Amino acid sequence: MAVTAELDSGEVEGKSDPGKGKRKRKRLGGKTLRDAFVPAIFRFARSRRLPESFVAWAVRGLVQMGALAHHVPLETLRSSTRNMASLALRPGDQPYEIFRGFLEAAGVAATTYLRLERGGVEAILPRIGYSPGSFENLSAITSKHGGGFMVVPHSHVGVLALAKITRDLPFTLLYRGPPDAHRDRIQRRFLEGLGLRFVEVRRMAPTQVAREIVQALRRGDLVAGATDINRRNEGSIPAKIFGEDVDLPGWPARYAAKRGLPVSAGTAIVSPAGRIVLHTEPLQFHDDAAASTQAWATALERIVRGWPTDWLGMFEKRWRPVIARAAARAPISVPDCIP
Secondary structure (H helix, E strand, C coil): CEECCCHHHCCCCEECCCCCCCCCCCCCCHHHHHHHHHHHHHHHHHCCCCCHHHHHHHHHHHHHHHHHHHHCCCHHHHHHHHHHHHHCCCCCCCHHHHHHHHHHHHHHHHHHHHHHHHHCHHHCHHHEEECCCHHHHHHHHHHCCCCEEEEECCECCHHHHHHHHHHHCCEEEEECCCCCHHHHHHHHHHHHHCCCCEEECCCCCHHHHHHHHHHHHHCCCEEEEECCCCCCCCCEEEEEECCEEEEEECHHHHHHHHHCCCEEEEEEEECCCCCEEEEECCCECCCCHHHHHHHHHHHHHHHHHHCHHHEHHHHCCCCHHHHHHHHHCCCCCCCCCCC
């Protein structure tokens, strides 16, 4: 028996063999662990029986223990950080430092989620700010150009940082929820708690998603979505990142080119002081979708190489081989490097 469904329904294709009558054993991978532990972590954060100081201490302890994993002979883990270190724009970034920084950024995200659950969005807003010139870039998109796009990589604190943007500017998030219904409910509740206007694209028909984007642009919104998705499909556009061929989402460039709107690459990073900082690159205008995609892909590469500890894609299965191939012929050049 084969069970199939459209990608937008949030389901996946699966097969079963009626002849064997045995249940296939699942691999204990990252996705299985995530599906098991994410709901438990959210319940732990929402529990008011434990003092916030104790939970924060526990999170710091987990970060300390997690850092020891870099000394365990796990080749995927160590090779990923080693390859990322060879691509980092700051020559002093070492593999262990990148891995530890990655865990520390995750710890800041966890404690910020805790403050959000305990004290509401007002409790986290003082911890979020903009890098010099970044707010001016985003404000120009809505006030001067009447709408546009911000493309972002997946990061530890990316969604948390949007709580600041949505209070400063008209804003719409394109959100692709997880296939698991329980995790999807948790994340929806979280987005609603941040006060975000969002469009759930996984369980919505493509034509309806297009209408929602057009309506947001007519309102003059800044429309944001995660675009560090290296996957070939009918809507993707070829580009180069780290000097390697990749296939990236084509929707930002197509909408922007058709309407003459700007695209800005941005991210949210964790500062050394533990604050969340929103950074954006200069606005880009292109009337060609391929040129636009390559322009924002180059900007995202600059962001990722400048702040590798904040990028979740470092350990993602589609990005690991891209990083490995690029590292094998490093150094590579990117214009206007982040100091």
